[in-house]
Amino acid sequence: MEFLNLFQFILLFSALVFGLRLFRRRKLPPGPIGLPLVGNLFEIGTKPHQSLANLAKKYGPLMTVRLGSKTLVVASSPEMAQQVLQKHDEAFSGRVISDTITKVQNYDLNLVWMPAGDQSRLIRRALSTFLLHPKKLDTLVGLRHKAMQEMVQHVTKMSETGEAVDIGKLAFITALNQMANTCFSMNVADYNSGEAQGFLNAGLKRRAKVAYNWLNSVSNEFVTKRLQHRKLKIARHGDMLDSLLDCVQEEPELNxxxxxxxxxxxxxxxxxTSSITTEWVMTELILNPNIMATVHEEIKKKVGDKGRIEESDVLELPYLQAVIKETMRLHLTVPLLVPHKTETEVELKGYVIPKNTQTIVNAWAIARDSKYWEEPTVFKPDRFLNSKLDFKGQHFSFLPFGSGRRMCREFPLLIGL
Ligand code: HEM
Incomplete structure (x- = not known):
């Protein structure tokens, strides 16, 4: 009798757990059923932005998919993106930390993976101290122009010898030096340097590790040297590193x-991200000679006999800006943004998304949806001319930098937008 009771109890308990799971599943947004164990892994494949866009056509702008035992919620319309990134941004502000990331040294000090709490606010404030100070970025403009001149000289030399230019490498080294000049007032690579080439030649899998190790040693070296300079009272550079070291001295929670x-x-x-975007800009201009001619014309008119384009000129080149925005619409470097995670249970459009659910915004699908864009797959910069559409995260049909509290605010600040 006792055995039967126990058996009945186990049966009842299992039925309850199973029922609860089914009940919970019913409250999640709809989605493809998937296979046991693997879920929808095979349907998603190696181009998830494209396959998720196709699945969303069938299951709607808020859907659930399964990757093995993991549940993923996918937002694929401007309205749903706004719900996730703006209306419920605090609830969706978590990040999913995979095992690959936890293997990286000090991953928990990384702004992208850190919870959106006090520590990340402190670091973003330290960054903004520099980026929001118009004079600080202006002080270094000469150095950034010099890095640009070096790139032009390199291309001129290649054209004289008739050598082909690898736009990807060129854009990468130029973007790296632009960033390094903002951080350390110095280039860290030249067009033939071993480290940069080593990184660019590494296969995709090894690339992140090679780059991380190399840049980690560069960063270590600069911080150590700059601290010695401070002891010896050597003049400051007024760059991002100086500004961050000041913040450490003022804020005990930073180190x-x-x-x-x-x-x-x-x-x-x-x-x-910047160099991939540049590569796509050049690709689209080569594929669209009329658009290339209009860009040339606009630059020639603005720059005149000066012979070189300066950072401040870009704000007065609306067609070039439209070309960049259209490139970012068609060729998002981060097509699914960085995956978010729910920090609490969220009720959204009648569905219930449990705590700790990975949530993806398919910015790629939104940017190519004919409901919001005319001829979405055609490269037409004119659509951005005389338009208020920008990438500051308020137009949810165009989200190259995301929106809300986890958006990429640093890049628009860096280019003065
Ligand atoms: C074309 C250039 C760039 C693109 C397309 C880009 C795009 C993005 C995207 C899509 C995100 C994730 C947003 C989200 O999760 O909702 C992000 C995050 C971030 N980006 Fe960028 N980015 C670019 C350049 C930069 C630059 C130059 C910097 C630094 C100066 C930067 C710093 C960051 C940081 C710190 C985050 C993490 C924010 C957080 O998780 O709280 N990005 N970026």
Missing amino acids: YECVKVLLVELLLGGTE
Whole structure:
């Protein structure tokens, strides 16, 4: 009798757990059923932004998919993106930390992976102290122009010898030096340097590790040297590193380790995204000679006999700006943004998304949806001319930098927008 009772109890308990799971599943947004164990892994494949966009056509702008045992919620319309990134941004502000990330030294000091709490606010404030100070960025403009001149000289030399230019490498080294000049007032690579080439030649899998190790040693070296300079009362440079070291001295919760990690993060994150965008701009201009001619014409008119384009000129080149925005619409460097995670249970449009659910915004699908864009797959910079559409996270059909508390605010600040 006792055995039967126990058996009945186990049966009842299992039925309850199973029922509860089904009940919870019913409250999640709809989505493809998937196979046991693997879930929708095979349907998602190697181009998740594209396959998720196709699945969203069937299951709607808020859907659930499963990757093995993990549940993922995907937002694929401007309205749903606004719900996730703006209306409920605090609830969706978590990050998913994979095992690969935890293997990276000091990953928990990384702004991208850190919870959106006091520590991340402190670091972002330290960054803004520099980026929001118009004079501080202006002080270094000469150095950034010099890095640009070096790039032009390199291309001129290549054209004289008839050598082909690898736009990807050129854009990468130029973007890296631009970022390094903002951080340390100095280039860290030249067009033939071994380290940069080593990084660029590494396969995709090894690339992040090679780059991290190299930039980590660069950052260590600069912080150590700059601290010695301070002891010896050597004149300041007025760059981002000086500004961050000042913040450490004023704020006991920041330390030099945070500064080193932040510098690597800025050099790594800032360089790849910017250089990939430049590569796409050049690709689209080569594919669209009429648009290339209009860009040339606009630059020639503005720059005149000066012979070189300066940072401040860019704000007065609306067609070039439209070309950059259209490139960012069609070729998002971070098509699914960085995955978010729910910090609490969230009720959204009648569905219930449990705490700790990975949530993705498919910015790629939104940027190519014919409901919001005319001829979405055609490269048409004119659509951004005389338009108020910008990338500051308030137009949810165009989200190259995300929106809300985890958005990439640093890049627009860096280019003075
Ligand atoms: C074309 C260039 C760039 C693109 C397209 C880009 C895009 C993005 C995107 C999509 C995110 C994630 C937003 C989200 O999760 O909702 C992000 C985060 C971030 N970006 Fe950028 N980025 C660029 C350049 C830069 C640069 C130059 C810097 C540094 C100066 C930077 C610093 C950051 C940081 C610190 C975060 C993490 C924010 C957080 O998680 O709280 N990015 N970026």
